[in-house]
Every structure is written in C-alpha cells, then in structure tokens.
Amino acid sequence: MSIEKVETLVVGAGQAGIAMSEHLSNMGEKHLVLERHQIADRWRTERWDSLVANGPAWHDSFPSMPFSDVDPDAFAPKEKVADYFVEYARMINAPVRCGVEVTGVQRIAGKPGFRVETTQGVIETTNIVAATGPFQRPVIPPVVPVDADVLQMHSSGYRNPAQLPEGAVLVVGAGSSGAQIANELMGSGRQVYLSVAAHDRPPRSYRGRDFVWWLGVLGKWDAQTTEMGQEHVTISVSGADGGHTVDFRRLAGQGMNLLGLTRSFKNGVLSFAPDLSEHLAAGDANYLSVLDEADAYVERYGLDLPEEPEARIVEPNPECVSNPILELNLAEAGITTIIWATGFAVDYSWLDVPVLDQNGRPLHQRGVTKEPGIYFLGLPWQSRRGSSFIWGVWHDAKYLADHIAIQKQYRKYNDSKLS
C-alpha cells in the first residue's frame, strides 16, 4: 500500500493552523492541514454561548481580511469568529482535511522526516507544525472530590445559566473567563461567589482608545518575556455587552460575593486564603499603571485624546473584601455548582519525538525545536505576549514558514551534492 507523502504537515485548523497555511502558501511551500473536527472547532464548540472576542474586530483578526459583517469597533460573537476562519481558509485556498486526527508521530529511522499515524492512514512528512492550541486540556485543581455533593465543571464545559441546576454558583478563577461567566450568572439572577487570585485588569478603554490599542502602542503585546513569577498572571477583560472594564469592587457592589484563593475542602466546607484584598490591590496597581503609561504616551506624542480623570477613581473596599469569608459551607450557602475557570494544559501525547519536557510541555525557541522539522505554533508567550491571540499567531506563523523555507534550502544544497 502506498504511503501519502507531504512536505509539511500542519496539525490543527484553528487560527494557528490557518495562519500557518497562509504563510506556507506565500512561500510556495507544499503542505497539508489535518483537523480532527472542523475548522476553528474550539471557537465553535468549546466556548460558552454568549462569548464574544476580547478584542474589537479591527484588532482580533488577520491582516489580510477584515470581518465582513462585524463593526470594526465591535466584539465579534464566537460563532462569527469561527465563521471568519472558515471564510479565511476558503479565501487562501488552504488545503485543510477535516475529520482526520493525528494519533502518533515517530521519527523515521535513518533518514530525515516523520511517520505520522492518523485516523485515516499513514503519512510521511519532512516537517510537522503542531498547531493544536494553547488551551487543550481543561485543568481542575484537585481540591473538591469528584463525588462531593455539588456539580463541578470546567469553564470550557459551561454554556449558559439555564444549563446549571438551581442554586448558587461558585466560580473559581477571575481571569477573563471566570469574571465573564460570574457576571453572566449574576445577571441571570443567581447568587454568585467568585474566587479571585492574581490577575491583571487593564481598562477596557481609556481616553477614547480600547486597551488593545494601548497595549499595542505601549509595546506590551510585543513583550517577549514577562516578569519572573508573573508568567501565569491572567488578564481579566471583557467584550461582553459592548465591552467594559472588569472591576471586582463594582461586581461586589452589585451583589457578587468575592473570595480569596480557593485552598482546600473538608466535610462540605471550602477554605479560602486571606489574600483577596492583596489580589485586588495588585489588580488596581496594574490598572493604574496602564493609565499612567497611557498618559505619558499622550504627552510624549502630543496626542489630542480627551482626558478621563474619573477612570482613576477606585471604589472603597466592599464588605466582602474588608471582612473576607475564609470558610464556606457549600450546602448552607446553597451552592449547587462549582465552575472551575482555572485554565488549561497542553496535550502532545500523540507526539513521540523528544521535544517535550518532563511535564509534556514543548521545548522550543519561538516555536522551533531542536528536532529538525518539528515546530509548535500558538503557544502562550511563544515569541511574545500576543502569541496565543488571533493577531499574534499570524506573525509567529510567518516566522515558522520562513524557518521551514530556509531549512529546505540547506537540505536542497546537501541533496544536490549527493546526487
């Protein structure tokens, strides 16, 4: 039986795989994109119903095509984001084969290249770009036993308030997902508890410009490394309801119960660290630092942007912050659901090549590994803060396509000497 041969195989047809395909095509590099489900499947099936993009459409898109039916300053609903990538793949004529899962990759002994096992047969390839996502396997910290008398789900399993049993809800994690889900649940009339850990919370907009613009001109999306210990600090922003700054004090004022870091569980009682006010203060400091840098930028470049002194008003601490709850009996509080908005891990169990560390995380530099021909794309902080976001992955894909083409030249030279 003949084995299909492909120069470069891209695994995954999310935004990363589509961006990779565009740049490979632009370099004249032959390739195939394999996707186990459908294009942009995670946007379509693994997000809650009301999710909109965190950034406005003019920013959260690829440079070569704007959203056709979303106002540039609006936040695209997740279905429209998925549609956008389907349309984009069509526009660039991306060679995507859907419904094919890559199940194994091994080196081919004695020569360059890899043997790839898929659900539809074997492929041999010179290069593999693993574009299977920055957020693959939901992570729930082992705090509450699975058989505890409460429904537990990860934020990736949450769809809408009606899906949950009646009763109060505890949301653990106050990044963009946790803060937005908690807000939606409170808006639906639920009693909501929100466990808040370390976070950044930039202003949604300041002096008439969205935060994505500020982070861009201030060079923060392009930051190549974050401060030590800050690698996993989540950004809490929301494009919901037209976009607003995430302000935990305001949420508390509207009736949300804020809690510190969720620590342990015993006999139906959850314990929380006494660190809520610390996290809120750090979030405020981050918020105010963006305003300071924005003001300095306006002054430096003489921009005519309206002043916004009211943005600096920080509300006093609400009762749940000055007098924090450190223990909560779930049954007494009427909590029937815990939503863990606690992030994701990667899963490269299909990649049997020594390019992962002992925890299964990619070893790479800007997506290039020490194993010639194996690349990663779409990882958080792959080359910069923006790497796992729509606009950032496009630029990282360009770098990898360039690298693939350069390496091909070296191989060609070698081959021409041998023949």
Ligand SMILES: Cc1cc2nc3c(=O)[nH]c(=O)nc-3n(C[C@H](O)[C@H](O)[C@H](O)COP(=O)(O)OP(=O)(O)OC[C@H]3O[C@@H](n4cnc5c(N)ncnc54)[C@H](O)[C@@H]3O)c2cc1C
């Ligand atoms: C709740 C949430 C909201 C977000 N909002 C924004 C936002 O507003 N703006 C923004 O820029 N970013 C946002 N992001 C971050 C990022 O844009 C998304 O996570 C995006 O889905 C990442 O795209 P990707 O192509 O890198 O990975 P994915 O979208 O995860 O795509 C990977 C693809 O690979 C496929 N795949 C996996 N394994 C295999 C295999 N073995 N064989 C074949 N196919 C496989 C999957 O089916 C999937 O389709 C958000 C993330 C989350 C979790």
